[in-house]
Amino acid sequence: MKDVLKDFKDGKITIEECENLIKANNILEFDEIAKFDENRSSRTGFPEAVFAPSKDYEDLVLIIQNYFKDKKPFDDVENLIITKLSNKRYEKLVSDVGYLKDEGFIFDYNKRAEILVIKTSFNKESEPLGKIGIITAGTSDINIAEEAKVIIEESGCEAITSYDVGVAGIHRLFPQIANMLEQGVSVLIVCAGMEGALPSVVAGLVDIPVIAVPTSVGYGVGEGGVVALNAMLQSCAPGIAVVNIDNGFGAAVFAITIIKSKV
Known part of the structure; x- marks a missing residue:
């Protein structure tokens, strides 16, 4: 970018050419496999993440290698987030790109959430941007909640969790x-499968935004999370936003956006 701006200053390129080159510089092309949006964080408030399931393993390796090419720990670059990464694939990645550990990069893998964050430096202790609550109806929903938690903490916010407090034992919910609310959460993420009733109950009790996450937990007509999704979309409690099935990542980014809009 400095070279582009210098050429413009020296009159070698026009302002239109300068603008086009800067836009092009914001995207990294990885051997025609991936176009990585390096500037997404400054533009949207959260960096791009790599969605693992639909990618060939070799492509994942290539993305990681190219992202960290010519980079060193503590450089001013974003951590690399890889979502929905199975434990089997993670273990294989460690053997193939584990040399990054030797160079000083940190591999932070949450097995339950199936998220890998390759960090360029240790997290600095600082005051959280805000607090976000995460609630699950059952223990089967925790993997999606943990996905949201990792993303929330990666953004610099604090996640306060309470799991397995669904409507089957609703007395557990109210003290949580x-x-x-006493701790000052500004947003609540509520994950539920089966009939998906919990977000409606929660939204009827609080005056802060509620983000509903339908999970694929269920059987029979509820299998795959479609019933939970439809129930949340049809909720009679106002103030609910609904994300896609098992989309803990999307719920977290939306909650972070709300927090940052208040800062």
Whole structure:
């Protein structure tokens, strides 16, 4: 970018050419496999993440290698986030790109959430941007909640969690919500499968935004999370935003956006 601006200053290129070159510089092309949006964080508030399931393993390796090419720990670059990465694939990645560990990069893998964050430096202790509550109906929903938690913490926010407090034992829910409100959460993410009733109950009790995450937990007509999704979309409680099935990542980014809009 400095070279482009210098050429413009020296009159070698026009302002239109300068603008086009800067835009092009914001995208890294990885051997025609991936176009990585390096500037997404400054533009949208959260960096681009790599969605693993639909990618060939060799492409994942190539993306990681190219992203960290010519980079060193503590450089001013974003951590690399890889979502929905199975434990089997993660273990294989460690053997193939584990040399990055030797160079000083940190591999932070959450097995339950199936998220890998390759960090360029240790997290600095700082005051959180805000607090976000995460609630699950059952233990089967925790993997999606943990996905949201990793993303929230990666953004510099604090995640306060309460798991397995669904409508099947609704007495468990009220003290947990009260505790989160006392701690000053600004947004609640509520994950539920089966009939997907929990977000409606929560939204009827609080005056802060509720983000509903349908999970694929269920059987029979509820299999795959479609019933939970439709129930949340049809909720009679106002103030609910609904993301796609098992989209803990999307729920977290939306919650972070709300927090940052208040800062």
